[in-house]
Structure formats: structure tokens, C-alpha cells
């Protein structure tokens with residue numbers, strides 16, 4: 001299993017755990033196989049769903065400290081999905097833990113993914129490129145490994161595997 005696949009699996013595992021938690025609260029059945037399908041469907045998903053890149057690459061990327069790092073998000077929804085309301089999730093796992101993005105460019109530390117809130121709730125549309133992070137205008141990433149996640153799912157304020165599509169990119173600073 002590659003690092004990318006492993007990281008996606010970790011994220012899926014959190015989705016499964018969180019889905020189970022939501023399912024318990026809502027009394028809804030939870031299908032683990034659905035999350036596994038999402039995790040294993042990267043090719044189709046990348047073409048039509050959210051996409052993340054670091055310095056234009058799908059990664060993983062390894063760079064020395066002080067290198068310029070630009071992380072961009074793209075969305076290419078299927079035509080049948082344009083306009084559908086979705087929760088939009090932007091999350092990163094940094095060396096010191098999990099963060100989610102709220103508003104534009106503000107990150108909040110969270111103890112685990114059960115504290116996550118949607119970055120926004122909006123209809124799906126085509127986004128050619130949106131800069132989530134640029135070290136030239138913000139700060140240099142400290143040494144360590146970071147994995148950024150960007151995804152959309154059914155619009156209910158919770159991160160579940162309902163219609164979940166996401167991408168991730170990993171960057172290591174040494």
C-alpha cells in the first residue's frame with residue numbers, strides 16, 4: 001500500500017468511525033462497504049470530483065524546509081451534480097494533529113475529527129483553481145509530514161460517507 005493509499009485509508013477509517021457515531025445518534029444504519037468503495041474509487045473520483053495539488057502535483061511531495069509550498073483545490077463535478085448542495089470539507093493532518101479550515105484561510109485545531117465543521121455549505125460548481133495555502137504569503141511549513149484533504153458530501157452539517165467525494169495530498173518537509 002502506498003503512502004497515499006494509506007493516508008486515504010486513514011481518512012476513510014475516520015469517516016467510518018464518525019459515520020458510526022452519527023449513525024448511533026440518528027439511529028441510521030451505517031454501511032462500511034460504502035466508505036471502502038469511495039476509498040477505492042480514486043480514478044473516477046479525481047476526474048469528476050474534488051482535486052488537491054501541491055505545487056501542481058498530486059504528490060506525495062518531499063521538500064526541504066523553506067521551499068515554497070502552494071496547495072490548490074479544484075472541483076470538476078459531473079454535469080448531473082452541478083448545483084447540488086453539499087457540505088464542503090477542508091482538513092489537514094499536521095505533525096501536531098488535526099485542523100479544519102473555516103471561512104477562507106483560517107485553520108482551527110481539533111482534538112479529533114468528531115469536532116469537524118464544514119468549511120462551507122454551497123452548491124457544487126466548477127472551480128478551476130483555488131489557493132488554500134501559499135507559503136509565500138503565509139508562513140513556511142515546519143518540518144514534518146502534512147496531509148491535506150478536500151471533499152464534499154451530502155449537505156447535513158456532518159461528515160459522513162453519504163455521497164462523499166474527496167482527494168488528499170501529502171507533503172513532507174525535511
Ligand SMILES: [Ca+2]
Pocket residue numbers: 087153154155156157158159160
Ligand atoms: Ca454531510
